[in-house]
Amino acid sequence: MKITKRWLGVIALAVPMLSQAEPYPSTYTPLPSETVLLKGGIILTGTGEQIENGDVLIKDGKIAKVGKNLKARGVKVVELDGAWVTPGIIDVHSHLGAGGVPGVRAHSDVNEMTAPTTPDVWIEHSVWPQDQGFVTALAGGITALQILPGSANLIGGRSVTLKNVPSRTVAGMKFPEAPYGLKMACGENPKRVYGNKGRAPSTRMGNVAGFREAWIDALDYKAKIGKAKEKGDPLPKQDLAKETLIGVLDGEILVHNHCYRADEMATMLDVAQEFGYKVTAFHHAVEAYKIADLLADQSVCSAVWADWWGFKMEAYDGIKENAALLHEAGACAIVHSDDAHGIQRLNQETAKVVGAAKRAGINIPKATAIQWITLNAAKALGIDAMTGSLEPGKMADVVVWDKDPFSVYALTQQVYIDGAVVFDRSDVSKQPMMDFGVGNGVIGGGQ
Amino acid sequence: MKTKVILGLSLAAAVVSSWSMAQPLAITGANIVSSEGVIQEGVTIIVDQGTIQAIGDNIPVTDDMDLVDAQGRWVTSGFVAASGNLGLEEVGAVGDSVDTRTKHEQLTAAFEVADAFNAASTLIPVARTDGITSALIMPSLSNDGDEGAYDRIFAGTAALADLSGQLDSIRVRTAGVVAYLGDRGKDAAGGSRAAALAGLRAALEAGKLYNESGAASKRFALPESLEGAPFSAEDVRQFALVAKGDLPLIVHADRVADIAQAIKIQQQFGIRVVIIGGAEAWKVAAQLADANIGVILNGENNLPVSFDHLGARLDSAAILSRAGVEIAFSGENATTHNARNMRQVAGLAVAHGLEWGQAIRALSRSAAGLLGLDADVGQLRAGAIADVVVWDGDPLELDTYPSHVLIKGEVMDLSNRQTKLRDRYLDLKSELPPAYR
Numbered sequence: 001m002k003i004t005k006r007w008l009g010v011i012a013l014a015v016p017m018l019s020q021a022e023p024y025p026s027t028y029t030p031l032p033s034e035t036v037l038l039k040g041g042i043i044l045t046g047t048g049e050q051i052e053n054g055d056v057l058i059k060d061g062k063i064a065k066v067g068k069n070l071k072a073r074g075v076k077v078v079e080l081d082g083a084w085v086t087p088g089i090i091d092v093h094s095h096l097g098a099g100g101v102p103g104v105r106a107h108s109d110v111n112e113m114t115a116p117t118t119p120d121v122w123i124e125h126s127v128w129p130q131d132q133g134f135v136t137a138l139a140g141g142i143t144a145l146q147i148l149p150g151s152a153n154l155i156g157g158r159s160v161t162l163k164n165v166p167s168r169t170v171a172g173m174k175f176p177e178a179p180y181g182l183k184m185a186c187g188e189n190p191k192r193v194y195g196n197k198g199r200a201p202s203t204r205m206g207n208v209a210g211f212r213e214a215w216i217d218a219l220d221y222k223a224k225i226g227k228a229k230e231k232g233d234p235l236p237k238q239d240l241a242k243e244t245l246i247g248v249l250d251g252e253i254l255v256h257n258h259c260y261r262a263d264e265m266a267t268m269l270d271v272a273q274e275f276g277y278k279v280t281a282f283h284h285a286v287e288a289y290k291i292a293d294l295l296a297d298q299s300v301c302s303a304v305w306a307d308w309w310g311f312k313m314e315a316y317d318g319i320k321e322n323a324a325l326l327h328e329a330g331a332c333a334i335v336h337s338d339d340a341h342g343i344q345r346l347n348q349e350t351a352k353v354v355g356a357a358k359r360a361g362i363n364i365p366k367a368t369a370i371q372w373i374t375l376n377a378a379k380a381l382g383i384d385a386m387t388g389s390l391e392p393g394k395m396a397d398v399v400v401w402d403k404d405p406f407s408v409y410a411l412t413q414q415v416y417i418d419g420a421v422v423f424d425r426s427d428v429s430k431q432p433m434m435d436f437g438v439g440n441g442v443i444g445g446g447q
Numbered sequence: 448m449k450t451k452v453i454l455g456l457s458l459a460a461a462v463v464s465s466w467s468m469a470q471p472l473a474i475t476g477a478n479i480v481s482s483e484g485v486i487q488e489g490v491t492i493i494v495d496q497g498t499i500q501a502i503g504d505n506i507p508v509t510d511d512m513d514l515v516d517a518q519g520r521w522v523t524s525g526f527v528a529a530s531g532n533l534g535l536e537e538v539g540a541v542g543d544s545v546d547t548r549t550k551h552e553q554l555t556a557a558f559e560v561a562d563a564f565n566a567a568s569t570l571i572p573v574a575r576t577d578g579i580t581s582a583l584i585m586p587s588l589s590n591d592g593d594e595g596a597y598d599r600i601f602a603g604t605a606a607l608a609d610l611s612g613q614l615d616s617i618r619v620r621t622a623g624v625v626a627y628l629g630d631r632g633k634d635a636a637g638g639s640r641a642a643a644l645a646g647l648r649a650a651l652e653a654g655k656l657y658n659e660s661g662a663a664s665k666r667f668a669l670p671e672s673l674e675g676a677p678f679s680a681e682d683v684r685q686f687a688l689v690a691k692g693d694l695p696l697i698v699h700a701d702r703v704a705d706i707a708q709a710i711k712i713q714q715q716f717g718i719r720v721v722i723i724g725g726a727e728a729w730k731v732a733a734q735l736a737d738a739n740i741g742v743i744l745n746g747e748n749n750l751p752v753s754f755d756h757l758g759a760r761l762d763s764a765a766i767l768s769r770a771g772v773e774i775a776f777s778g779e780n781a782t783t784h785n786a787r788n789m790r791q792v793a794g795l796a797v798a799h800g801l802e803w804g805q806a807i808r809a810l811s812r813s814a815a816g817l818l819g820l821d822a823d824v825g826q827l828r829a830g831a832i833a834d835v836v837v838w839d840g841d842p843l844e845l846d847t848y849p850s851h852v853l854i855k856g857e858v859m860d861l862s863n864r865q866t867k868l869r870d871r872y873l874d875l876k877s878e879l880p881p882a883y884r
Contacts, residue, residue, distance in 0.1 A: 101750045136750055188540075293875045309865070310570065310784040312540035319865045325872065341747050342780065348791060348845055355846025360869060408794030408845050442751050443760040447799065 024124065026174035028163055030418035035059045037072050038400065041080030046087035046374040046389030050367040056085055058396040061419035066390045083413060084405055086370055087389050088143025088397030090377035091343050092256070092303050093283050093336035097170070098123055098147055100131030101340065101436075111150035112157065116194050116201060117214045119182065120240035121157035123149045127170045130434045132442060133340040138164050138423045138432065139446040140344030141399040141412045144175055146381055148283075151185035151258040152193045154201065154210045158244055159183055159256060161381050165417055166432045179382040181280070182248050184211070185258035186268055187314050208267060215275040218245035254280040254382055256303075260314035262290035269298055281380040283336065286318040292329030301332035301380045305342075306349040306356075320356035323372055324364055334380055335372045346373045351406040366406050395419075411446070471495035472856070473508040474515045474837065477522035482812050482826045484804035492522065494833040497856040501829050515851055517837050523807060524827050525580025525834030525854065526842075527607075527814035528789065529743045529775035530723060531782035533574060533582040534564040534608055534616070539784070547587045548602060556650070556689075557681035558603030560586045561620045570784055571610045572863035577787035578842065578849040580834035581609045581618065581824055583814065585697070585723075586625055588635060599677060600632045600643045601625065601650065604685060605697060607820055609834070611854040618832075622818050623695040623721065624685055628705040629755050644708055649676055651716045654686030695719040695818050697743075701726035702755040710738050721817045723777065725767075726759040732770035741773035741817035746792035747780060764793075764809070765800030774805075775814035794843035806843060 036058045043054035045066060055070040056063065099110045109126035112118045127147055137145065142164050149156035159181035162173040186207055195202030201210050221242040228235050247253035255272070259265045259282045272279050281301035282288060286309065288295055288302035295302055304326075309318025326333040335350045337343035354369045371389075378388025387395045396419035403410045414430075415423040423446070424430035431445040474492040479502075481487060491506040492499060508514065537544035546563035564584065574582070586603030607619040627635055632643035653676065678686070688694040698709045701724040710731065713720040722728055725742040728735060735742065746764055751757045767774050776796070781788035793806040801809075815825040823832045833856035840847035852859040871884045 102753045102756070104753070132750055289869075290872050290881070291875075292872075307785055307788070308780075310538055313538050316538055317868055319869045321869050325869070329875065339780070340750055340752075344749075345795070348795075351845040352791070355844075355848070358846055359848050360866075360873075406845065408791055408843055409798045411798055437751065437757075440751075441757045443749065443758060447749060447760040447762055 024122070024171065026176045027169065027171040028165070028167070028174055028176055030061050031165060031420035031422060033058070033061050033396070033416075033419035033421075035072065035075040036419070037070060037075050037077045038085055038398070039070075039077050039079055041083045041085045041400070042404075043390065044084065044086045044367050044370040044405075045391070046371060047391060048367050048371065050365070054085075056390055056398065058398065058416065058419045061396055063390050063392055063394050063396050063398075065392060078400070078414070080400065084401040084403065084410070085390070086141070086399050086401065086405060087374040088387065088399055088415065088417065089141040089346050089373050090381065090388060091137070091142055091145040091337050091346060091373075092281065092334055092377045092380050093338045094137075094145045094147055094343055095150065095338070096133040096137065096145065096147060096340060096343070097127035097129060097131040098149075100128050101133055111152035113152045113193055116153050116190055116210050117155040118153050118157050118241070119155045119214070119244040121149065122160070123147050123157055123183075124160040124170050124174070127160065127162075129167050129170050129173060130436055132434045132437050132444070133343070134164060135166065135432045135434055135444060136340070137343045138415055139412060139425070141347065141401075141415055142343055143397040143399070143415065143417045144378075144381070144383065144387060145343070146181060146256070148181065148256060149183045151183070151189040154185060154190045154207055155214055155245075156183035156185060158253070161383060163417055165422055166434070175383060177383075177386065180244075180247065180253045181256045181381070182244060182253050183256055183258070184268075186264045187258070187260050188312055189258070204264065208271065211271050212274070214245065215271070215277075218242050218249065219275065222246050222249065248277045249275065251278070254380070256281050256283055256380075258283045260284055260286045262287035266291060266294060269294070269300070281334065284338065286315050286322070288331075289319060289322045289325040290317075292326045292331050295326065296329050296331035299332070301334055301376060302326050303334040303336040303380065305338070306335060306352040320353060321360055321362070323350075323353045324357035324360075324362050327364065327368070327372075328362060332376050332379065333372050334376045336377075347401075347405040347410065348408060351408075354406060366404075369406070471500070471512045472515065472853075472858075473506075473512040474517055474522060474835065475508060476519055477517040477837070478519055479522050479827055480804050480807045482808065482828065484802070484808055486804065488519070490522070492827065492835060494835065494853060494856045497833055499827065499829055499831050499833050499835070502827055515837060520850070521838040521840070521842055522827070523578070523836050523838065523842055524811040524825050524831070525836050525852065526578050526789070526810040527775075527825050528574060528579050528582035528782070528786040529814035529817070530583060530585055530777035531786055532587065533570055533584055533610070533783060533786060534566060534568050535560055535584055536783065537565075537568055537570070547585075548597065550597065553679040553681055554603070555599045555601040555678050555682045556604060556624045556685035557679065558586055559606065559621060560584050560603055561606035561608070561617045564606065564608055564617055566612050566614055566616045569864040571612050572860070573784070573865055574786045575610045575852055575854070575859055576848070576861050576863050576866070577790065578836040578838065578852060579610060579786055580836065580852065580854045581607060581815070582786065583622060583818065584608055588627055588631055597635055598637070600627050600635045600646050601678065601682065602627065604694075607815065607818070607824070609854055611857065611859070618824065619820055621688070621694060622820060623697040624689050625697045625699070627699040628709065629700045629702055629724070630753050631699060640705060644712075646677065647712060650678060650682070650686045651690050651712070651718065653678070653683045654688070654690030655716070657683050657687040658691055689718055690716060692717060692719055695721050697721045697723055697818075699723050701753075701759075703727035703730040703758065705755070706731055707734070710734055710740065713738055713740060719819070725763070726756040728772070729760065729763045729766040730758060732767050732772055735767070736771035741775070741813065742767055743775045743777050743814075743817065745778050746776045746796050747778035761795060762799040764796035764806075768801055768805045773813050773817055774809050775817055776809055790843055791845060794845070797843060803843070810842075
């Protein structure tokens with residue numbers, strides 16, 4: 001497993017920030033659960049295995065056992081009857097809650113489009129937990145997701161990883177122990193947004209200069225703190241922006257870099273090298289297939305769409321096989337949504353890649369491809385020790401599908417988060433509805 | 448023995464494309480869905496001179512025919528993209544490459560997108576590779592990267608084009624006039640949907656006046672009562688066609704109140720109406736069926752993305768179809784560049800209760816039939832244009848692709864810019880850069 005080895009570097013970085021009492025802590029607690037034996041299904045474990053006629057035992061909110069002919073006395077048994085079981089689906093790229101529905105101006109909280117670098121903003125302070133998109137995503141099997149600031153800015157701010165459980169507060173959704181991310185964006189968006197305002201950056205070279213200046217400032221601030229500590233002087237005033245950037249330099253905050261073009265990704269790897277940080281994942285990496293070898297060598301994940309292309313110039317060379325070619329080259333492939341509808345069907349998006357790869361003569365087993373929306377996604381978010389696969393001891397984030405999730409006809413039957421049934425297609429009491437949809441005709445319920 | 452067997456690969460298709468017009472072609476062993484939605488197995492289809500000459504289970508195949516043995520695989524009429532801008536835009540956010548809308552003051556309804564159709568667009572082979580053989584191409588009010596206000600409710604006139612990539616691709620120049628009600632019509636009309644409806648009625652009144660004045664042969668001037676109306680004499684000629692029932696009115700509407708208004712207007716003016724969008728159309732499914740109004744449905748939306756979409760749901764297609772409403776599929780991610788995803792959207796509708804045969808019908812006959820264009824397009828029927836697709840599996844499944852695509856009887860090449868880019872980067876280890884491949 002050469003990929004696993006390449007991953008070690010990233011896993012080592014994925015430790016939570018512990019420098020001081022963390023502000024804005026998670027208050028998430030799992031919903032009530034019981035011990036459940038899922039019996040007689042086709043299990044995609046997320047570790048690369050497919051088990052026919054397999055069972056999954058969920059106990060105390062964790063995966064207790066995965067295998068065949070599991071026995072457990074006095075527990076609730078769910079007869080799968082050939083249904084499929086996968087780990088909970090994880091989307092590494094979402095704006096749910098920050099750009100909620102209805103998509104009115106009053107709900108537009110994704111881009112702090114007032115300066116090209118805004119590392120001081122935290123997307124969790126934009127997230128409206130009543131966005132109906134969370135529960136429709138849940139009906140699509142999404143158990144965890146990263147909410148990112150938008151791509152208007154070179155450095156857009158901190159991301160947050162959430163458990164996809166309904167909650168009155170964003171803190172109640174925050175994935176405990178998940179590291180923060182930093183959203184960066186290269187290419188057309190920042191240069192268009194700020195170029196149109198008549199200020200830098202208005203070119204790709206302006207973009208790179210903007211990144212470098214931000215990191216130079218961060219290093220300078222870091223040195224000042226170091227010096228003050230050394231001399232016992234008072235520390236400089238707290239600087240929200242530089243604190244976040246230093247978190248990246250210290251390996252505590254993971255970089256998620258929106259970047260379409262292959263050549264720009266290579267340049268961004270050079271920027272990372274210059275300042276001593278790591279790019280955890282390129283997002284919207286439409287041209288990643290052109291540098292799959294480089295991305296494999298540098299252990300950078302690429303989060304890609306199945307088939308979005310041509311909506312802008314830097315997306316013109318999109319191909320359906322992108323994720324498959326990355327995987328074949330030994331690089332980390334992830335399928336993401338960036339879309340409140342697409343997030344409901346990441347299984348189908350993955351299936352489209354597998355289908356296109358098959359047409360090109362590349363056969364990717366379903367047990368492998370499912371990792372693109374489970375374990376690999378968890379790795380990119382630094383939560384793979386806790387979730388992303390069906391392994392004993394991990395959180396029981398599990399999806400039961402009525403049929404092969406790579407079929408267009410498959411629907412989720414049940415979704416578990418930390419062992420709790422958070423969605424059940426055949427039980428209306430397990431079909432959450434957000435406040436917005438109350439009394440105004442919003443349908444919900446898996447429709 | 449002149450019969451050649453055509454292999455199910457794009458290379459073979461490329462090789463044979465030059466002669467395929469020259470002699471008849473037989474597809475044998477086809478499983479088909481009839482236009483009534485009935486499955487028939489082991490069917491033979493004879494294609495010659497660009498049309499389907501014969502179809503049935505006892506059709507003789509002669510030695511002079513080229514042969515495609517479908518071996519029991521699905522064969523459908525080529526799918527028809529029911530919305531979007533194929534051939535009208537290359538890169539959405541690059542205005543230089545987009546011809547889907549105009550701010551020209553004299554051209555609202557009279558803006559005919561057929562004249563802008565670019566048969567050489569790279570989007571066309573991409574759609575064709577997924578079994579789409581023709582497309583309704585629609586004018587629109589705005590597009591990605593172009594957020595400017597368009598102060599009109601009429602976007603222009605839609606057309607039907609085939610996806611052969613040939614210069615003579617336009618099949619129907621004027622297929623329907625596109626109007627916006629709902630939230631976009633409201634903005635275009637100055638802030639209220641009531642104003643959008645008033646504008647629509649005024650336009651239809653003008654069309655009626657034009658027809659009553661017998662003005663078709665001479666230059667028509669707007670009557671005094673319509674002075675200051677936001678349309679020109681050229682537009683009125685188009686409204687006249689709608690008012691006469693010669694051209695359908697394609698109405699963007701999602702809120703049930705707007706759809707109900709469209710039904711009223713259809714009855715008041717005796718025109719033909721098609722709804723596009725249709726988030727809440729399911730609420731008036733019976734009325735739509737009674738009025739014979741079809742819906743080009745955004746089949747992927749189930750979110751209250753605006754206050755017009757509160758009742759959006761994934762089983763809309765099933766509800767409408769059961770009530771007898773003719774439907775076709777569209778969607779934000781199933782149009783233009785990704786028109787190919789309308790198969791996925793149809794599959795999703797099946798997962799949510801639509802009959803499979805009806806889904807196939809929605810993708811083929813209905814998409815053309817909603818506008819009254821299904822006489823020759825979208826059907827496997829003797830006499831129809833030979834747009835035929837042989838699939839390597841269930842046409843709605845995510846890993847299914849066509850093995851053969853025929854447009855006007857001609858076997859199409861199944862490569863496209865994307866398959867070529869893919870092949871260029873399959874092997875990253877060669878000494879020379881990809882630019883030499």
